[in-house]
Amino acid sequence: xxxxxxxxxxxxxxxxxxxxxxxxxxxxxxxxxxxxxxxxxxxxxxxxxxxxxxxxxxxxxxxxxxxxxxxxxxxxxxxxxxxxxxxxxxxxxxxxxxxxxxxxxxxxxxxxxxxxxxxxxxxxxxxxxxxxxxxxxxxxxxxxxxxxxxxxxxxxxxxxxxxxxxxxxxxxxxxxxxxxxxxxx
Numbered sequence: 001x002x003x004x005x006x007x008x009x010x011x012x013x014x015x016x017x018x019x020x021x022x023x024x025x026x027x028x029x030x031x032x033x034x035x036x037x038x039x040x041x042x043x044x045x046x047x048x049x050x051x052x053x054x055x056x057x058x059x060x061x062x063x064x065x066x067x068x069x070x071x072x073x074x075x076x077x078x079x080x081x082x083x084x085x086x087x088x089x090x091x092x093x094x095x096x097x098x099x100x101x102x103x104x105x106x107x108x109x110x111x112x113x114x115x116x117x118x119x120x121x122x123x124x125x126x127x128x129x130x131x132x133x134x135x136x137x138x139x140x141x142x143x144x145x146x147x148x149x150x151x152x153x154x155x156x157x158x159x160x161x162x163x164x165x166x167x168x169x170x171x172x173x174x175x176x177x178x179x180x181x182x183x184x185x
Contacts, residue, residue, distance in 0.1 A: 007038070007047040008035065008176060012154070012184040014038045025130040027159070033181065035126030035154050039075040049079025051175055052152060053087065056080070056122055063151050064119040067094035069113070069137040076154065080124070094121070096140045109144045117145035126152035128153040128172060131161030135168055 001009075006109040014037040038044040056063055066077045077093040084091040094111035115121070121141060125134045138148045148170070156162055156174035165172045 003047050003050055004175075007044065007051060008180060008184060010017040010038050010041060010044045010047070010091075011176065012181055014041060014044065014156075016181045016184075023129050025132060027129065029157075031178075031182075033127045033155050033157065033178070035072060036075065039079065039126060039154070045075055045079040046083075047055060048076055048081035048154065048175075049081075052076060052080045052124065053083045053091070055152060055173060055175065056091070056150065057089070059150060062120055063091060063122050063149060064122050065092040065094055065111075065115060065121045065146075067096060067121060067137070068124040069096045069110070069133050069140075070098060072133070073124045073137070076124050076126060094141075096137050108140050112144060114180075115144075115146060118147050120149040121146045121150055122150035122152060125151075125153045127155045127157060128161035128165075128174070129157045129159045131168075131172070134161070134172070135165060135170070138168075140168060 015034050017032045023029055023031050039048050068077055068082045074095055081093040092114035094109055096109050100108050102117055123137045128134055141148050151170050152173045155176050157178045162172040
């Protein structure tokens with residue numbers, strides 16, 4: 001079984017549920033994808049880190065780090081960063097808060113000391129529906145003078161997020177789509 005096949009199996013069994021739910025975007029859905037159930041699983045984290053790392057390096061774009069909006073991106077960017085060190089090709093991680101820290105430096109972005117202005121980075125998300133959360137992460141990274149050169153998600157729900165992001169000048173790459181999960185047997 002390939003890493004991709006193994007990750008799809010984990011996603012299906014741990015993260016995919018057919019039930020009524022209200023999404024972050026406010027939309028109603030008859031299925032839910034909780035990516036964190038898979039990305040917080042030890043083997044799932046390894047697989048996600050490896051597959052995202054490979055996708056990032058296959059693009060041939062110089063990238064210094066990976067980050068995204070907390071919580072969905074947190075375990076993924078940590079996994080990518082760890083895998084990158086095992087490959088002797090470090091990609092530093094950064095985390096973007098939903099609200100600025102209420103004390104200390106009041107940062108939106110944690111891990112900022114690993115980067116300089118203009119450093120190229122990839123923005124990561126676990127599940128994309130409308131693209132709003134991922135776009136917010138892009139804006140916050142850009143506000144910290146990082147150059148967003150890539151955007152990736154574990155699962156694209158195929159509900160307009162990729163199109164919205166494309167209109168903003170961001171091409172989204174997905175490891176899987178909802179069709180992969182619905183079609184899993």
